[in-house]
Amino acid sequence: MDRSGAMSKSYQTRAALLAAPGQLAVEEVTFEGPAPGQVLLRMAAAGVCHTDMHVYDSPDGRGWDFPMILGHEGSGVVEAVGEGVNHLQVGDNAAVGCRVPCGSCAMCQRGDTRRCMASSAISPSIQLAKDGSAVNVPMGIGLFADLIPVDAAAAVRIEPDIPVEKLGTLGCAVMTGAGAVLHSARVWPGATVAVIGCGGIGLAAIQGAAAANADKVIAVDLNEQKLEWARRLGATHTVNATESDTVTEIRSLTNDQGVDFSFEAVGSSATVEQAMAMLAYGGTATMIGFPPEGSSVTLPIGGPNGMFRTTTTLTVTHGGDGLPMFDLPLFAQMYRDGRLDLDTMVSHEVSLENLGEGFDHMRASDSIRTIVRF
Numbered sequence: 001m002d003r004s005g006a007m008s009k010s011y012q013t014r015a016a017l018l019a020a021p022g023q024l025a026v027e028e029v030t031f032e033g034p035a036p037g038q039v040l041l042r043m044a045a046a047g048v049c050h051t052d053m054h055v056y057d058s059p060d061g062r063g064w065d066f067p068m069i070l071g072h073e074g075s076g077v078v079e080a081v082g083e084g085v086n087h088l089q090v091g092d093n094a095a096v097g098c099r100v101p102c103g104s105c106a107m108c109q110r111g112d113t114r115r116c117m118a119s120s121a122i123s124p125s126i127q128l129a130k131d132g133s134a135v136n137v138p139m140g141i142g143l144f145a146d147l148i149p150v151d152a153a154a155a156v157r158i159e160p161d162i163p164v165e166k167l168g169t170l171g172c173a174v175m176t177g178a179g180a181v182l183h184s185a186r187v188w189p190g191a192t193v194a195v196i197g198c199g200g201i202g203l204a205a206i207q208g209a210a211a212a213n214a215d216k217v218i219a220v221d222l223n224e225q226k227l228e229w230a231r232r233l234g235a236t237h238t239v240n241a242t243e244s245d246t247v248t249e250i251r252s253l254t255n256d257q258g259v260d261f262s263f264e265a266v267g268s269s270a271t272v273e274q275a276m277a278m279l280a281y282g283g284t285a286t287m288i289g290f291p292p293e294g295s296s297v298t299l300p301i302g303g304p305n306g307m308f309r310t311t312t313t314l315t316v317t318h319g320g321d322g323l324p325m326f327d328l329p330l331f332a333q334m335y336r337d338g339r340l341d342l343d344t345m346v347s348h349e350v351s352l353e354n355l356g357e358g359f360d361h362m363r364a365s366d367s368i369r370t371i372v373r374f
């Protein structure tokens with residue numbers, strides 16, 4: 001029995017199951033809930049992220065057993081709360097963020113919870129309705145389902161003046177991109193910024209840089225449509241990397257100085273090297289993109305352009321060093337104030353049955369974020 005006196009009960013609901021690599025099907029799943037420390041969410045919107053696609057495409061599910069429910073950013077309405085959950089009530093609008101500080105790793109113990117080494121939500125226990133076999137949720141959160149139990153530590157109440165379906169991209173795309181700028185790199189007013197890769201996360205970084213009052217915000221991509229979105233979301237300049245040498249172009253846009261901050265939202269060796277080569281004296285490059293296993297970079301350290309002379313820094317952010325409880329209400333407030341455009345961030349909407357189209361858009365590189373609408 002939970003604090004409100006409600007018995008834990010059995011639920012059956014539809015979920016988009018990844019049954020094998022690249023194989024999605026909507027099936028019925030069951031669970032008991034909500035367990036202590038969980039909330040039950042009636043989903044409104046859930047974003048399709050590159051991390052989902054990495055698992056979707058991987059021959060071994062990236063180490064998670066099939067079948068599984070993907071989806072780690074989204075929003076919904078609280079349908080029930082488990083024992084010990086005090087920050088959410090039935091009927092609240094909640095946004096889900098994919099980072100939950102563990103509280104016990106070395107980083108958490110020294111008070112740096114934004115850089116928790118073991119950030120992970122506690123997975124709910126879910127079964128296939130047809131045979132009772134276990135269903136996994138990578139990262140501890142699986143939101144591609146009509147009704148789903150979620151670790152309450154990952155669910156944040158957002159005031160209901162914003163329609164709940166608008167909050168679907170806060171938990172990963174916005175938290176990672178804008179968080180990389182505001183929390184990881186701490187871009188200052190008047191700084192010059194370049195963002196390489198203008199997918200959902202790169203465009204959120206551009207919005208973060210504009211909100212931080214950066215002087216110049218230079219967007220770099222291979223795709224003219226994405227550069228057009230970047231201009232709409234706050235880029236002051238764009239560089240089409242198919243047409244010119246990115247580093248040369250950025251130097252010419254900054255009076256040959258380079259940028260104070262570069263953000264690499266691709267995850268490739270070549271773009272990380274570019275992110276370093278485009279920095280001004282004392283500048284910082286931040287890696288956001290997930291690099292493939294075994295990849296490496298070569299960085300000059302000696303000579304006039306070497307890191308020793310230029311005192312440049314290469315750093316890494318995981319998920320924008322996000323703390324959902326703190327960050328998601330802040331991003332919601334930035335949306336209310338007109339400093340964060342959540343509407344343009346959603347380029348496509350699909351139903352749960354058509355989730356695969358979200359991955360098709362990602363592969364075709366013609367989307368910002370595809371949202372599953374419930």
Ligand SMILES: [Zn+2]
Pocket residue numbers: 049050051052072073098172173
């Ligand atoms: Zn994600």
Ligand SMILES: [Zn+2]
Pocket residue numbers: 101102103104105106107108109115116117118119
């Ligand atoms: Zn930790």
